[in-house]
Amino acid sequence: MDQFPALLIVVPLLAAPLAVALPGRRLPWMLATGVSWVVFALAIGVLGRVLESGAISYTMGGWEPPWGIELRIDLLNALVALIVTGIGAVVTPFAGRSAAAEIRPQNTALFYCLFLLTYTGLLGITVTGDIFNMFVFLEISSLSSYALIALGKDRRALTAAYQYLIMGTIGATFFLIGVGLLYSLTGTLNIADLANRLPAVAGTRTVHTAFAFLVAGLGLKLALFPLHLWLPNAYTYAPSAVSAFIAATATKVAVYVMIRVLFTVFGADYSFGSMPLQPILIALSLVGIVVMSLMALNQNDAKRLLAYSSVAQIGYMVIGFSLATTAGLTAALTHVFNHALMKGTLFLALGAVAYRIGTTLIRELDGLGRLMPWTLSAFALGGLSLIGVPLTAGFISKWYLIVAALELGWWWLAAIVLLTSLIAVMYVWRIVEAAWFRDPPAHRQDVKEAPLALLVPLWVLVAANLWFGVDTRFSAGIAARAAEALLGAGP
C-alpha cells in the first residue's frame, strides 16, 4: 500500500522496454493492457487512501524533502491520475485491433513501448511533488507522444509530429526557464517548499518573469488559443487509439500542471490578484471557444472536427479556473474529468469507423449509422455529452460552469457558454446527419458492425458518460473538495 505512488510510475516504465523484447504482435499488447489495468487499480487504491487519510507524501529513495524528490498526492492529482489510468485502461484494450489495422506489423512492439512511456510520463507529472521532476516527466510523455503521432499512416502525420515537437519543446523550455528563475530566488524545487518561500520574494521582477514564462510554456502545452496550432494536425493524423488516448489525457494533465502552478506554487492571490492573468485568460479562452467551434463547423474530416472542438473545450476549463473561485475551480476540474470521458468516447467511435472503412472524412460517413448502429449510436451519445444535454456528463460540467459565472454576476459569460454550446450542436449534427439520415452508397453495403473488441471499450466509456451525468457524487464531489483544498491552502 505504501509503495503505490512509486509503483504508478515504475510499473509502466519497466514494462516499456519489456514490450519491445516480447515476440509477436499479441504479447506486447497483452502486456500493455495488463499494465494499464494494474495502474488503474493502483490509482483507485491511491485515491482511496487520499480520501481516507488526506494527502500522501512518498519520499523517493528515502531522501527527505526538500532535498530528495517527493511524490505528493492530494485529492487533485489523485483525481487526475484516476482519469489518466481510467482512460488508459479502456483505450489500451481498444488499441489491440485498432492499431493492428493502422500500424505496420514490425512497429507493433515499439508502438506499445512508446504507449507505455507516454503513460509513465503522464503519471509521473501527475504524482510528483518536485517541479523539475515535473519538467522531466513532461518531456518523457511529450517525446514519446511525438513518436506515437508519427506512426500514423498518412505522411502528414510526420509533419504534424514535427510541428508538435517544435512547439512542445519551446513550451517545455519556457517551463524550464521559469523553474530556473524560481530556483535562483528560493533555492528549492519542491513544490510545497517553493510555495512557502515564494511570498517573501513575490514582489521581485524575477518572479514576475518566471510567472510569465511558466504560464506561456504551459499555455503551449495545454493548447490554449492561440497557442494551439500543433493540436489539430496531431490529433487528426495520429493512429486512432493514440488520438483517443492523447486527446483524453495529455491536455488534461497540462491543465493540471497549470492549476498546480497557479494555485499551489504561486497561490490564487498572486496569480489572479497581483498579476492581471484573469482578464487575459478569460478573453483568450472566449475568443478561442468561439473561433475554434466555428472552425470545427468547417472541417471535412470528423477527427479534425473533434480536434478543433477539443481546443474549444479546453477554453471552458481555462475559464473555469480563471474565475479563481471554488465554484469555478470545481467546474474546471469536473470538466477535465467529463471531457476526458466524452472525447475518449468520440475518438474511439471514430477509431472503430476507421477500422471498418479506413477513413473518417465526413462525406464518407453517409448512411453508416445503419451499417454500424452500435458504433454510431455511441458517437451520437458522446456527441450529446459534448453538447451538454441533460443526463450526460457534459451537462454537469456546463451546469457548474454557468453556476460559477452567475455566482460572480457575470451573466454574459454564462450566455456565451450557452451560445457556444449551440455551435457544438451544429458540428455534432453534421456527423450525425451524415451517418443516420443519408442512404449508404452502393459500395458500402457490405460494411459490417465493428468487432466486439472495439465495441466493448467504446460502450464502457459511453456508460461512464451516462453514469457521471446522473451520479455526480464522485466526479463533482471530489472536484469540489479538491478545489476547496487548493484555494484554502494558497498563501
Place this chain on the structure above:
Amino acid sequence: MDALGLYNYWIVIFLMMAGFYTVISHGNLVKKIAGLNIFQTSVFILFISMGYVSGGAAPILEEGVTLYTNPLPSVLILTAIVVGVATTALGLALVVRIREAYGTVEEEEIHVQDKDF
C-alpha cells in the same frame, strides 16, 4: 554590480533570442532544429550561471576549502542535456522521414504538396 559584470546573462539572452528567432523564421526543417538547440543551450547556461558562487571552488570536498559553487543546477542541466539530445535525435529522425515522404525539407514546399491531396 554593473550591467556588464553579469555578462553571462547577456549571453543567455542573446542566444535565447537568436535560437528562438531561428526556430520561428526559418522554413528549413533542419535549421529549425538547430535553432531549437541554441535556444535550449541558452537555458543550460542560465542554470549553470545561477549555480556559480563568486570565488567558489568546484564542489568536490577538499581540506581547507570552505566556499563551494552550487552543484545542483549543473546536475539538473545534465538531465536537461539528455532531454535536449533526445529531442534533437527525434526531430532529425522525423526530418529524415519527412524527406523520404516528400522529397524536401523546406516547409513551404511541403505545404504546397499537402494542398494537392
